[in-house]
Amino acid sequence: MGFLSSIGRARLKKAHSIEDLRAAARRTLPRMVFDYADGGAQSESTMRQNRAAFERHRLLSRAPVDVSGRSMATTLFGKPLAMPLIIGPTGYASAFWPRGDLALAGGAAKAGIPFVVSNGANSPLPDIARAAEGKAWLQVYIAHDKQVTLDLIRDAKALGFDTLEVTVDTALPGRRVRDIRNGFTVPYSWTAGKVLDVLRHPDWMLRALPHGAPRPGLMPMEQGRSWATVSEFVRSQINPAIGWDDLKWLRDRWDGTLIVKGLLDPAQVKPAVEAGYDGIVISNHGGRQLDGAVSTLDLLPEFAAAAQGRIALLLDSGVRTGTDIVKAVALGASAVQVGRATLYGLSVAGQAGVDHALGIFRTELDMAMALVGLRSLEEASPDIIRIRQD
Template sequence: MALLDALCRRRLRAAHSIDDLRDAARRTLPRMVFDYVDGGAQSESTMRQNRAAFEHHRLLSAAPVDVSRRSTATALFGQSLAMPLIIGPTGYASAFWPKGDLALARGAAAAGVPFVVSNGANARLRDIAEASGGQAWLQLYIAHDKQATLGLIGEARALGFETLEVTVDTALPGRRLRDIRNGFTVPYSWTPAKVVDVLRHPGWMLRALPHGAPRPGLMPMEQGRSWATVSEFVRSQINPAIGWDDLKWLRDQWPGTLIVKGLLDPGQVEPAIAAGYDGIVISNHGGRQLDGAVSTLDVLPDFAAAAKRRIPLLIDSGVRTGTDILKAVALGASAVQVGRATLYGLSTAGEAGVGHALGIFRTELDMAMALVGLNRVADATPAIVRAIA
């Protein structure tokens, strides 16, 4: 293990960007595991468009400005954040690193940002709450059996969770062709080709296999049953009949901060406010659901116009740099949520890799603020952004 730890440290020293961490994760993980985190739905056009939107929006510098008193800190829902970033919900984290949910929670807490516990987490909620130091939020899918949903949110309340993030864009899980082609099953199934691939990634093998295949910690899983892909397992858990009446029901059950995740139509701002929600995550699920969906950054200004500052807007999908964070805040977001970026760090070096990814974001955000001419990230406005053809 000492040699493996030394290799992890070397890979982190060589990773100066999130793209570098992605390359390190690709070298570390077996193909079926890397493709699970890295891939999107069908042709992956939404995933590509998410990045293209950030590239098509450029920043306008206001130099010279005195930027000697910069701070990336912000506040959201009464919580102080070291920067306007949240680690969003990413299921099956223990496929990338043993006890991956705990590593994500600890890494986020050390960096001063929230971590959203995935409904598909592999650890017990109690353990994640302890690891997070009280900074974690909980993602929720409304289940077929609402009593199961009530049981989970009751446990969350008892453990001190204050923020719930209900995801609504998964009536059916996206068709992720990489997982189908790789045979990434729940639990793992093995073929000669997969065994050979694992042997080519001894670091992952020596860390992961002693713990066995990841199992859901918050979702029920029938003993002895398997699913062809992770998406098929998710399909078995999620109720496709969810509407605004169900979201209003959830509002009645949860006394804390309640956020709806997965909106892409600015016309849904009013229903969210009317239902009593405290925040919105504009999301296309990182391109893992509807192939051909609009990018979140492209619709963010329309959401901002509809919200009129009455409700905080968060955005995910495609965020890879600190400059991306500044663009999103300038166009109306209170914060961004990231998923793949911190999983690349997790895959490379566990908790240290998560912290490294978050450090990259904060360094790049601070540098972008200085070069644009901002001392406070909250002072970013649409005036510093130009959309190019």
């Protein structure tokens, strides 16, 4: 399989941005697999607005400033991060690269940042924990049968996980039209068109064939049953009757760091603080849930005003560049989470691709700090942001 590695390395050499990695992933993957990562809900308007918000927010340079001793390092929940970036939870990672969760975990560990293990991971949790070298968090849904959730977090605790991220924006999975059109099923189902598409992507095919179709590793899956899309499988797993009482229930049963992911209403800061949560991920699920939702960056100042430093604010949905990270930190985020960006790299070259994606962020973040005039990210504030009037 050495020639497959050579193909991936050659594609990485031509990838100088996350958008370049996206283009390389599109060439590498069968359409149904690429679209599963790349697509959003319905018209994908939320996904477009996520990027438009970052484009509207412009940076103001403070030059001249002596930035020769700048550092992008930060601290989150009392632990050091090499930069304010987290690989967020992305399920079904092994569809993009065999044992993809391990490659994501290893890339995060190498970069000195956390990796959030998805509740939809395909690899065994002990294997991911080893690959992450103590830097993994675990994302969970509160299941219909709460004992399933308790068993999972008990296992995570025994493996040394100290941070949970509970996702709350999936009362129903979003209607992801690309997946419906492509017939991206769990497990895979095959048609003549899909087989032909796979044959057009021989490097993916040759990697995937020895491992078979990925299966959920952390979610119970009834043998012999199939689902029309990944979203339908997720629907079977998630309890739509989740409220703050359930989040308090989880807080009472987890003594580590606890983060709630998927809040879009700044009014939810108050109940999150009252429930004893340590952090919030302001998220619209990367545009994969509610079509027409507001962008997370537009909401960030309202969340910061409501939080007043009482709870850490993280942000995802639309982050593609190092300058995006500076904008988010300036408006009140402690760090950002990325999903698609590292999946694109993973698809092209496994962990080497993940490393490459994180290296792009690192280079761009360092350059943005220097050109804005920031010696540390603690110096970033709303004063360096101007909003372009369309």
